[in-house]
Amino acid sequence: MKRTALILPVLIALAGCSSDSQETGDSSSDSGQHATHQGAEGIADSASPNGFPGQEKIWQTWDQPAVAFLLTAEMHGFIEPCGCSEEQLGGVSRRANLLKKLEDKKWPVCGLDAGGLARRSAVQQAKIKLESTLRALRDMKYRGIGMGPEELRLGADFLLSQHDTESEDAVSFISANVVFFETPELSPKPWITFEQGGLKIAVTSVLSSKLQREMGRVSDVEVSDAREALKKVLKELEPESPDVTILLSQAKVAESKEFAKEFPQFDIVLTAEGSSDPDPKNAFEKVGDTLVIEAGRKGKYAGVLAYYPDAEERFQYRLVALNDSDFDDTPSMIQLMEDYQQRLRDQEVVLTDTIGVGHPSGAHFVGVEQCATCHKKAMSVWKDSKHAHAFESLFPENKHHGYERLKGISRGFDPECLACHVTGWKPEQYLRYRSGFLNEELAKEPEKGLQTLLAGNQCENCHGPGSRHIELIEEGEVKAAIDEVKVTEKQARESMCATCHDPDNSPNFKFDKYWKDIAHPGRD
Incomplete structure (x- = not known):
């Protein structure tokens, strides 16, 4: 018999690292442990007891469930709080602290991720980061990960080297319609079952045809029809008689809803391709008796799904914002971050991943001291700016503004940090020009x-x-020389500053506010 559900999504209105807008929602709530009001599609949801910003501490207010799932998706490489500014959400260190809070209340918890862990593909840093991410997920007792385009672009051979199926804390790669090297035995598992809290859980995953087309051809990776794969999996699961059946859907949200409609055997469909910051009233949708839910992107949130098999409403769901006010850092995860940065340094990723290319202009970089020989007024503005100390700020021992966020870990050999903190790189691609830093x-x-x-x-x-x-x-050729380097305020406003001061790294960036601190019009 299908289960009914009580869905409780609540976000907090803190500055995140996405340009997606957030709605504050209705801050009113009724009394009671799970006070609700009518939300999207007539499904009951819960307002934060303190309104926005703020979120209910479900580990304190919810009853202990038979089993709880920590649900995430599309981390896109953000293993630390999304971006490098204050008030950012996310990070595996805070996520691990959320898990600890649940376990301290004796909740039986297991983790599942819909996939999309990586962000880049053809670079060594992406592989080192995925290895670190898998280590973090093993520590957090994750049981399975769906295979998305981001993972598959890293290559079948690399993924095979990372797919540990033997150890006690193994995290299974799952996909019912992805095969490596034309050999199912070497491929992601089509489905898994496991017991948690005395209940049998079944999990499968598929990659949709739309995402497959967007991904393009990947060597030694074959993707079959998702619907045919799901029909086969569900038939194979029938004798297993699972208590909860979950689909990790690597698909557009509309496609995930179609899967829920066509395959009502699923209790939960955790979808990819959702909003980076889901609206509190639209982080889920009920399709028939199946719950299609989102978990946000870039690791900023973690969905907690609690299952109460004997209750009238069997599921409760909360999308938890991983902020620094509710969650502490986890020492083991800080050590993981330090190990990750040390690997980048030891493996000289700056050299292997950023092979210098010539600047499109054909010119080479000469350094600020050369500029200062003529442009003394501009130099006086620059040397007192944060721009001048950007590289130093990557090292916590220098104690520049915000150094506490470094957690004592230097970032001076990380291309994803260097790109905006030194001169002569292309920030959007973490690419070093030949004469650059x-x-x-x-x-x-x-x-x-x-x-x-x-x-x-x-x-x-x-x-x-x-x-x-x-x-x-x-x-x-004075006029030509001026034209060679001239930058207008309009150019800076429309595109130039945003190459680094983007929503990820500077969510509170206001051009008019900061321009006056760095503007240096005219010549000496």
């Missing part, structure tokens, strides 16, 4: 000295490499 301990002649020359966010990140400008000045 390079860590001194990694540099060989003739690139020795580039760290000293180009540390910090200098003039040339906005005005372009300066060698051609200098040549034109020396040739007497």
Whole structure:
């Protein structure tokens, strides 16, 4: 018999790392442990007892369930709080603390992730990060991960090397319609079952045809029809008689709803491709008796699904915002982050992943001291700005503003951090230009000295490499030299600043506020 459900999604209105807007919702609530009001599609939801911002501490207010699921999706490489600014949500360290709070209340908890753990593919850093992520998920007692395009683009051979099925804390890769090397035995598991809290749980996953087309061809990876795969899985699961059946759906939300409608045997469909910051009244939808739910993106939230088999309303769901006011850091996860950064340094990822290419202008970088020989007024503005100390701010021992967020871990060899904290990189792609900044301990002649020359966010990140400008000045072509490096306020406002001050890293960035701190119009 299908189960009815009480769905309770609540978010908090803190600054996140996405440009998606957040609605504050209705802050009123009735009295009682699970005070509800009517939400989307007439399904009951719960308002925060304290209104927004704030969220109910469900580990204190909910009854102990027979089993609880920690549900996540589409981390997209954000193993730390999303972005590098204050008030950011997320991170596996806080997620582990949420798990601890649930377990301290004797809740039997297991984790499931719909997939989308990675963000980039053809770089060593993405693989090191996925290995670190899997280590974190094992520590948090996750049982399975769906296979999305982000994972599959890393390559079948790499994924096979990471798919541990033997150890006690193994996390299964799951997909009913993905096969590696034309060999099912070497492929993700089509489904898994396990016992938790005395109940049998069944989990499967599929990659939809739409996401398959978007992913394109991946060597040694074959993807079959999702619907045919689900029909086969559900038939195989019949003799298992699971108490709860879950689909990790690597699909657009509309496709996931179609799966729920066509295959009502599923109690839960955890979908990918949802909102980065789901609306409190739209983080779920009931399709028949199946719950289609979202868990947000970039690791900012974790969904907690509690199951009460003997209650009239058997499921309760809460999307928990992983903020720094409700959750502490977890020492084992801080150690994991330190190990991750050390691997980036030891494996010289700055060299292997950012092979220098020439700047499109054909010019090369000369460094701020060269600029300062003529542009003394601009130099006086820059040297007192945070831009000047951007590289130093990656090292906690320098104690620059916000250094506490580094948790004592240096980021000076992380391409994803360096790209906006040094000169001569392309931030959107974490790409180093040939004459751009390079860590001194990694540099060989003739690139020795580039760290000293180009540390910090200098003039040339906005005005372009300066060698051609200098040549034109020396040739007497003053107007051409000016045109070579001229930047208007309009250009800065519309595109330039946003290459680093994007919603991920600077959710509170206001151009008009910060422009006055760095503007240096005219010439000396």
